[in-house]
Amino acid sequence: MSDAERSSGTGRLLTGLTWALLLLGLWLWGREVTELRQGTSGSATRDMAAVGRPPEPGLPPAARPLRDALPQRVDIPDLNVQAPVVGRGLDGRGAIDPPPFDQAGVVAWYAAGAKPGAAGTALMVGHVDTRTRPAVFYRIGTLHPGNRIRVARDDGRIAEFTVDDVEVVDSDRFDAHRAYGPRRPGRAELRLITCGGTFDRASGGYTANVIVSAYLTGTGV
Template sequence: MTGPGEPRSSGGGRLLTFAAWSVLVLGLWLWGREITGVPPSASSALAGGSALPVPGLPAAHAPLAASLPARVDVPSMGVRAPVISRGLDAQGAIEPPPYDSPGTVGWWGGGAKPGEAGVALLVGHVDTASKPAVFYGLSAAKPGGRVRVVRTDGSVAEFTIEDVRVYERARFDADRAYGPRIGGRAELRLVTCGGTYDKAAGQYTANVVVSAYLTGEVRPGAAA
């Protein structure tokens, strides 16, 4: 996989190799179920609907009741994509979205649901062998940008991006990539491949991870 603006390898018949997706699940193995845990002492920080604010960004909204994700919208990237649940494959890696559906985003069903307390993980392809895929522009996301997740209960969980990081696969830090930034918040990670495509290895050299946290909710029937 190549980064945005770089030439794509003509030899990439698949969007992501097994090795690239294996990196995404590494952190989940390391912590087990801790990724969705809420430290008992942290829940009080959300009294009144907010947690400690990130400097220059909105205060966090209290976590929502659990509901499955149906669609993710990233206005700054022009993304409006269906979300499907993904599990682990026979080798223990997160199943990527179907290779014939590069516009679809996968939600790791073993983690938190977007909007509830914990870290929800959304993964998507960056490109195909011939054209951009759903998360092609992810590395260009900026702090303060918005991510909206439409949920099956009709509500919309609104997240604010707090940072964008690129993790080299050779020095992948699972805790930094997937760990909660502030205990008790509802957080979101958008993940795709980045760096450059290593044709000899048949994989990409890095992962792009966009971190966001819940800052609002639109209920069914309410004005957006």
């Protein structure tokens, strides 16, 4: 984006379309998960054999999920990111409410969903940039399978995740189930989501989302 766009009032707002898609996807996915839990109560147990198997050659096996604990900080060593985590709900449009722009170095965790390190898919969102500078998730699109993400929890443990997928998804091809649902039942998974693609001045937002998928592979203190 040009310097002129960066300085404009519209150039650095998160796209309403992008976050609305996040909202719609989250609502639909929440319904699917609820129905799945009610209708197939034994599925997660049967799929626990998948925990411990590498998802693809070269990646470590999945670790067993941890007990619930609140996230406090997310570290991405390969990007030199260390950011505090705040629990957020849904905004007026139903999208995950991101931190204010004056807190562009803060990551928002969807507090009604899974806790990082526990079974399920924990969702975290962050700004890609502000009107004047890059923000906390500016470079997450450069991650690749094998990179590590560490989440410090309030039980004193570090949930260590390994990236297994990075996607840039056009807004008109957004797949809610893939974005928010587990890639393998029984695992503890993590999604990092931000805006991506190009900035469309006509719509006032970005044309895509960056979605980083990771899974629990270890713990530390």
